[in-house]
Amino acid sequence: xxxxxxxxxxxxxxxxxxxxxxxxxxxxxxxxxxxxxxxxxxxxxxxxxxxxxxxxxxxxxxxxxxxxxxxxxxxxxxxxxxxxxxxxxxxxxxxxxxxxxxxxxxxxxxxxxxxxxxxxxxxxxxxxxxxxxxxxxxxxxxxxxxxxxxxxxxxxxxxxxxxxxxxxxxxxxxxxxxxxxxxxxxxxxxxxxxxxxxxxxxxxxxxxxxxxxxxxxxxxxxxxxxxxxxxxxxxxxxxxxxxxxxxxxxxxxxxxxxxxxxxxxxxxxxxxxxxxxxxxxxxxxxxxxxxxxxxxxxxxxxxxxxxxxxxxxxxxxxxxxxxxxxxxxxxxxxxxxxxxxxxxxxxxxxxxxxxxxxxxxxxxxxxxxxxxxxxxxxxxxxxxxxxxxxxxxxxxxxxxxxxxxxxxxxxxxxxxxxxxxxxxxxxxxxxxxxxxxxxxxxxxxxxxxxxxxxxxxxxxxxxxxxxxxxxxxxxxxxxxxxxxxxxxxxxxxxxxxxxxxxxxxxxxxxxxxxxxxxxxxxxxxxxxxxxxxxxxxxxxxxxxxxxxxxxxxxxxxxxxxxxxxxxxxxxxxxxxxxxxxxxxxxxxxxxxxxxxxxxxxxxxxxxxxxxxxxxxxxxxxxxxxxxxxxxxxxxxxxxxxxxxxxxxxxxxxxxxxxxxxxxxxxxxxxxxxxxxxxxxxxxxxxxxxxxxxxxxxxxxxxxxxxxxxxxxxxxxxxxxxxxxxxxxxxxxxxxxxxxxxxxxxxxx
Numbered sequence: 001x002x003x004x005x006x007x008x009x010x011x012x013x014x015x016x017x018x019x020x021x022x023x024x025x026x027x028x029x030x031x032x033x034x035x036x037x038x039x040x041x042x043x044x045x046x047x048x049x050x051x052x053x054x055x056x057x058x059x060x061x062x063x064x065x066x067x068x069x070x071x072x073x074x075x076x077x078x079x080x081x082x083x084x085x086x087x088x089x090x091x092x093x094x095x096x097x098x099x100x101x102x103x104x105x106x107x108x109x110x111x112x113x114x115x116x117x118x119x120x121x122x123x124x125x126x127x128x129x130x131x132x133x134x135x136x137x138x139x140x141x142x143x144x145x146x147x148x149x150x151x152x153x154x155x156x157x158x159x160x161x162x163x164x165x166x167x168x169x170x171x172x173x174x175x176x177x178x179x180x181x182x183x184x185x186x187x188x189x190x191x192x193x194x195x196x197x198x199x200x201x202x203x204x205x206x207x208x209x210x211x212x213x214x215x216x217x218x219x220x221x222x223x224x225x226x227x228x229x230x231x232x233x234x235x236x237x238x239x240x241x242x243x244x245x246x247x248x249x250x251x252x253x254x255x256x257x258x259x260x261x262x263x264x265x266x267x268x269x270x271x272x273x274x275x276x277x278x279x280x281x282x283x284x285x286x287x288x289x290x291x292x293x294x295x296x297x298x299x300x301x302x303x304x305x306x307x308x309x310x311x312x313x314x315x316x317x318x319x320x321x322x323x324x325x326x327x328x329x330x331x332x333x334x335x336x337x338x339x340x341x342x343x344x345x346x347x348x349x350x351x352x353x354x355x356x357x358x359x360x361x362x363x364x365x366x367x368x369x370x371x372x373x374x375x376x377x378x379x380x381x382x383x384x385x386x387x388x389x390x391x392x393x394x395x396x397x398x399x400x401x402x403x404x405x406x407x408x409x410x411x412x413x414x415x416x417x418x419x420x421x422x423x424x425x426x427x428x429x430x431x432x433x434x435x436x437x438x439x440x441x442x443x444x445x446x447x448x449x450x451x452x453x454x455x456x457x458x459x460x461x462x463x464x465x466x467x468x469x470x471x472x473x474x475x476x477x478x479x480x481x482x483x484x485x486x487x488x489x490x491x492x493x494x495x496x497x498x499x500x501x502x503x504x505x506x507x508x509x510x511x512x513x514x515x516x517x518x519x520x521x522x523x524x525x526x527x528x529x530x531x532x533x534x535x536x537x538x539x540x541x542x543x544x545x546x547x548x549x550x551x552x553x554x555x556x557x558x559x560x561x562x563x564x565x566x567x568x569x570x571x572x573x574x575x576x577x578x579x580x581x582x583x584x585x586x587x588x589x590x591x592x593x594x595x596x597x598x599x600x601x602x603x604x605x606x607x608x609x610x611x612x613x614x615x616x617x618x619x620x621x622x623x624x625x626x627x628x629x630x631x632x633x634x635x636x637x638x639x640x641x642x643x644x645x646x647x648x649x650x651x652x653x654x655x656x657x658x659x660x661x662x663x664x665x666x667x668x669x670x671x672x673x674x675x676x677x678x679x680x681x682x683x684x685x686x687x688x689x690x691x692x693x694x695x696x697x698x699x700x701x702x703x704x705x706x707x708x709x710x711x712x713x714x715x716x717x718x719x720x721x722x723x724x725x726x727x728x729x730x731x732x733x734x735x736x737x738x739x740x741x742x743x744x745x746x747x748x
Contacts, residue, residue: 043126072102154226353500533592576617
C-alpha cells in the first residue's frame with residue numbers, strides 16, 4: 001500500500017523522478033517534443049483525491065504524477081486541480097496525456113487503484129463525462145434509484161443434483177445442426193436434458209468447472225447454463241475462432257484471425273483502443289473486456305537442411321496460473337510477459353527477458369515446495385542451444401521472478417514440458433540427436449518439485465523416440481509410447497511400443513526412483529488416456545484407418561503380483577480390449593467410471609457415431625450418428641469433501657457398494673416389471689379392439705343375411721362334401737420302383 005498523503009515524506013517526492021533540469025533545453029523540446037493530439041480523447045478525469053489547501057496542492061500533484069506516469073506520458077503542468085470556495089481542492093483533477101491510447105490505458109489500469117490508505121482513484125475518460133453528463137442527461141434533483149424486487153436466480157450447478165439419485169454425468173452431442181445435452185444412462189438410451197437446432201455456428205465447449213456451455217457465432221460467444229438453459233453472458237467479439245477459459249471460470253480469452261474493426265456507429269463492448277487487435281480478455285462476471293492484444297508474428301525456424309519449418313499456431317496463446325491470478329504470453333525467442341489479474345497490468349511493468357525461449361508451462365496446481373512458506377506460482381521454460389551455449393530448462397517463481405532451478409542440456413533437437421496434475425513432478429521430454437544427427441533418442445528429465453532443492457532424476461534407458469507421454473492424474477506413475485521409425489507424416493502408421501513406469505517401494509513417505517514396469521511391443525497405439533481418478537488407463541489407436549485398438553489397463557490390479565514387480569508400486573493387468581473403427585477421440589467422464597469414444601465427421605466422413613465403455617472396457621452402448629461432430633463430457637467442480645472425509649469413504653467403500661448394488665438390482669427389476677406391464681397393457685388394448693370389431697362384423701352379417709359365423713359354415717360345407725366322397729368308389733394307383741441289376745465300374 002502506498003504511504004498516506006497526510007504522512008508523505010520528502011523522500012517520496014524525489015525530484016529525480018520528474019523532468020526537472022537546470023539546463024535550458026527549451027529549443028530542443030520545441031523541436032523534438034511529441035505534439036499532443038487535439039480534442040478531448042487525451043484527457044482523463046481523476047476522482048477520489050484528498051482535499052488539500054493551495055499550499056499542499058503542489059505536493060499532491062507530484063505524488064499523483066508518480067502514479068500517472070506509470071501508464072503514459074504527462075507532466076505536472078498538464079494536471080489541472082480545481083479549487084473550491086473554501087480554499088480547498090474539489091477532490092478531482094483533469095489530466096492530459098500525450099495520446100488517446102495512453103489516456104485509455106490510464107482508465108483501464110488506474111481506475112480503483114489505491115492512492116493511499118484512505119483514498120482510491122476513480123479514472124474516467126473526459127469524453128465519457130461529456131457523453132453521460134451533458135445537460136439534460138442528469139436531473140437537477142436527486143432521485144433515489146428504484147430497487148427492483150429480488151428475483152431468485154437459477155442455480156448454475158444444479159446439474160450436480162441428478163434427479164434420479166444415481167450420480168449420473170451429462171454430456172453434449174453436436175451432430176448435424178443439432179446440439180443436445182443428455183444424462184448418461186449407461187446401457188439405456190441417453191436421457192435428453194435439452195435439444196436445440198442451430199445452437200452454435202462453429203463448435204461447443206464446456207467451461208472448466210462445467211458451469212457454462214459455450215456456443216460460438218459470427219457475432220461472438222455466448223454462455224448458457226442453469227436448469228432452463230438460458231443465456232447467461234454474451235461476449236461480442238466478431239468472427240471469433242477460438243476461446244479459452246481461466247481455470248476458475250472468471251475470465252475468458254477469445255481470438256479471431258481477423259483484426260477487430262470498430263464501425264463508425266461504435267461497438268457495444270469494444271472501443272477504438274481495441275481496433276486492429278486479435279485477442280480479447282473478458283471478465284465473465286461483468287461481461288466487459290479487460291484488455292485486448294494484437295497477434296505476435298512467430299519467428300521463422302529452419303530445419304537441419306535450412307528449409308523453413310511449417311509454423312504451428314500457438315494455442316492457448318495466453319496461459320493461466322493455477323489460481324488464475326496471473327496470465328502469461330510467450331514472445332517466442334525473446335521474452336515471457338506475465339500479467340496480474342484483475343487489472344491485466346504487466347508484472348513489475350516489464351516482460352521477463354529470456355533469450356531464445358521456445359515454450360513455457362504453468363504448474364497446474366499451487367506448488368508446495370519444501371521449506372517455502374510464502375505464496376508463489378511456478379512456471380517452467382526451455383531454451384535451445386544458441387552458439388556455444390547449451391540448451392536450458394528453467395523453473396521460475398512468480399511474483400519474485402526468481403529461477404529456483406535450472407538444468408543445462410546438450411545435443412537437443414526438441415523438448416516438451418509435462419507437469420503432473422498436483423505439481424509434484426515436472427517431466428521434460430528431451431529429444432537428443434547423435435553427433436552425426438542421423439539418429440535420435442529420448443531422455444526424461446524429472447524434476448521432483450516438492451523435495452528440497454528440486455532434485456532432477458534422469459530416465460535414460462529409453463533407446464527410441466518418445467512420441468507420447470502422460471502422467472497418472474494425482475499419482476506418480478506414467479506411460480510412454482515410443483517408435484524406432486522417423487517421426488512425421490507417413491502413408492502407414494509406424495509400429496510402436498508402450499512402456500509403463502512407476503516408483504520403486506521405499507520406507508517412509510519418500511518416493512523411490514522411477515523404474516521400468518513393462519513394455520508392450522509391436523503395437524499401433526499412439527494415444528494415452530488416463531482416468532481422471534488415476535489407476536486406470538486406456539491405450540488407444542486414433543486417426544488410423546488400418547487399426548482402431550482400445551486397450552484397458554489397471555495399474556493396481558488386486559490379483560497376484562509377479563515376482564519381478566514385488567519392489568514396485570504397481571501391478572499391471574490388461575482388463576479388456578475393444579475396437580472402434582475410425583475412432584478419432586477418446587474421453588473419460590469426470591467420475592472415472594465411463595469412457596466415450598467417437599468418430600467425428602470433422603476428421604472423417606464414414607462410420608460416424610460413438611461407443612460408451614465402463615472402466616473395465618465392457619461396451620455398454622453403441623450408437624451410429626450421421627454427421628456427429630462432438631461429444632464432450634460435462635466437467636465437475638472439485639469435491640467439497642475434506643481429505644479426511646474422502647479417506648473415511650474409501651475405508652467404508654464396501655458398505656456403500658452394497659447399497660449401490662442393491663439400488664442397481666432394484667432398478668433392473670423395476671425395468672423388468674415395467675416391460676411386463678407394458679406388454680399386458682398392449683394385450684388388453686388388442687383384446688378390447690377385437691371385441692368391438694367382432695360385434696360390428698356380426699351386425700353387418702345379420703343385415704346382409706349372411707351366416708353369423710363364416711368358419712362354422714365352411715366346416716359344415718366341407719363335412720357334407722367328405723360324406724359324398726365316401727359313398728363313391730375310389731381307385732387308388734401305386735407306383736413301385738424295383739432295382740433289377742446294379743453294376744460298379746472304377747474309372748482312373
